[in-house]
Amino acid sequence: MRKENTRNLIDIRDLSTKEIDDLIKVANDIILHKEAYAHKCDGKILATLFFEPSTRTRLSFESAMLRLGGKVLGFSEAASSSTAKGETLADTIETVSGYADIIAMRHPKEGAPIVAAKKSFIPIINAGDGGHNHPTQTLTDLLTISRKKGRLENLTIGLCGDLKFGRTIHSLISAMVRYKNIKFILISPKELRLPEYMIKEVLDKNKIEYIETDNMEKYMKDLDILYMTRVQKERFFNEEDYMRLKDYYILDKKKLSTAKEDLCIMHPLPRVNEIATEVDEDERATYFEQAYNGVYIRMALILKCLEGRK
Amino acid sequence: MNIDTIKDGYVIDHITPGNAIKIYRLLNLDKLDCQVALITNAKSKKMKTKDLIKIGKLIDINLDKIAYIDPKATVNIVKEDKIIEKKKLKLPETLVNVCKCNNPRCITSTERNLNQIFNLTNKKEQIYRCHYCESTLEKDHFID
Known part of the structure; x- marks a missing residue:
């Protein structure tokens, strides 16, 4: 059992633009021809190793594998794994590598998938590592943008909320900078601004236009995409800071009054208060469709990672 | 101030003032049983003032550690009272x-x-x- 040719997805930057385009193409084809894919993974097993709780990501991975005809096993919290007994991640992964054909892993520690990929001899898909990366959410976002707008170029994208710890934000920015004429409006309280390394090494390096602001309403009329995020309680060490910042932005009908008619409102979910439920009725609300798309792009990704493997 | 010349060992020269103590600690030079001289703020034509370290034994030293702290430092290897090699450092990848x-x-x-x-x-x-x-x-x- 060797791992030299194992196809992992740790970071969205691991994928070329062509690979992303191909995944979107396959996902779109799956949406149109579900039956044609129903037995593509017969006899294959996906291990979902979730050391941190998740609803959407874990269930969408499991749904994706089941829809491809495969089977799933795994755990949904660290407490129900041998991690609770003090086992290292490396040992857990080496063991599970013998039980399944592919692993989707979420871990609260940043960089954990790199450790996993080094030990595993089956493909590892990063299903989120702390506040660091969440590449399959980004693929979901790209599929959603591409389906709603018909393009991944020429877009003004508002990113709103926790831009500091929001891993979906970091991955989305890293992915979008490769497309032409992308402009970002970075909307956050000053405590939750995009980290400096993202500004310097991703936006500035790629000569991407951006504006940092704490005023959502001011730029609403310019946006093609408004990507809302939750202020994540689990990323704060200080309860007081969390309480102060958690309801900083609440998107409601009134704030949308100046927005474009074809604005696409996205959110990786779960939401708490940052999008009022009255917005759900608005045709521009795309977040549930975004969650459904997560299954199809993960199906495409599983197929890609298992391609050519016995 | 006179410091003995060394027969075999290293002279880590052109260290930016203040960095010698960091290199001393990072290389664990306090654990050695040979002569080690740490000189700070020595006069230098090139740098006005500099730090330097002399180690009286040819031990294994990790040049990356020195380069990380001070890539402008030079490491002279001394054997039989002669400098046999001058190593220029560069920031490790x-x-x-x-x-x-x-x-x-x-x-x-x-x-x-x-x-x-x-x-x-x-x-x-x-x-x-x-x-x-x-x-x-x-x-x-x-x-x-």
């Missing part, structure tokens, strides 16, 4: 087990038997990032 990641959310904070690895991501500004979590390395956050 990767640091392994020299510094530790300060991010409490990094996998290196909990996983045992994991090398602490940092990659040079910005040569001009000498920025290193953790191989795992990509946090910026805080200068002088050395492994004990």
Whole structure:
């Protein structure tokens, strides 16, 4: 059992633009021809190793594998794994590598998938590592943008909320900078601004236009995409800071009054208060469709990672 | 001030004032049983003032550690009272087990038997990032 040719997805930057385009193409084809894919993974097993709780990501991975005809096993919290007994991640992964054909892993520690990929001899898909990366959410976002707008170029994208710890934000920015004429409006309280390394090494390096602001309403009329995020309680060490910042932005009908008619409102979910439920009725609300798309792009990704493997 | 010349060993020269003590600590020179001289603020034609370290034994030294602290330093290897090699240093592309990641959310904070690895991501500004979590390395956050 060797791992030299194992196809992992740790970071969205691991994928070329062509690979992303191909995944979107396959996902779109799956949406149109579900039956044609129903037995593509017969006899294959996906291990979902979730050391941190998740609803959407874990269930969408499991749904994706089941829809491809495969089977799933795994755990949904660290407490129900041998991690609770003090086992290292490396040992857990080496063991599970013998039980399944592919692993989707979420871990609260940043960089954990790199450790996993080094030990595993089956493909590892990063299903989120702390506040660091969440590449399959980004693929979901790209599929959603591409389906709603018909393009991944020429877009003004508002990113709103926790831009500091929001891993979906970091991955989305890293992915979008490769497309032409992308402009970002970075909307956050000053405590939750995009980290400096993202500004310097991703936006500035790629000569991407951006504006940092704490005023959502001011730029609403310019946006093609408004990507809302939750202020994540689990990323704060200080309860007081969390309480102060958690309801900083609440998107409601009134704030949308100046927005474009074809604005696409996205959110990786779960939401708490940052999008009022009255917005759900608005045709521009795309977040549930975004969650459904997560299954199809993960199906495409599983197929890609298992391609050519016995 | 007179410091004995060394027969076999190293002279780490042209160290930016203030850095010699960091190199001394990082190389664990206090653990050696040979003569070690640490000179600070010595006069220098090139640098006005400089630090230098003399080590009276040919031990294994990790040049990456010295280069990380002070890439402008030079390392002279002395054998039989003669300098046989002058090593110019350059900022290492990767640091392994020299510094530790300060991010409490990094996998290196909990996983045992994991090398602490940092990659040079910005040569001009000498920025290193953790191989795992990509946090910026805080200068002088050395492994004990």
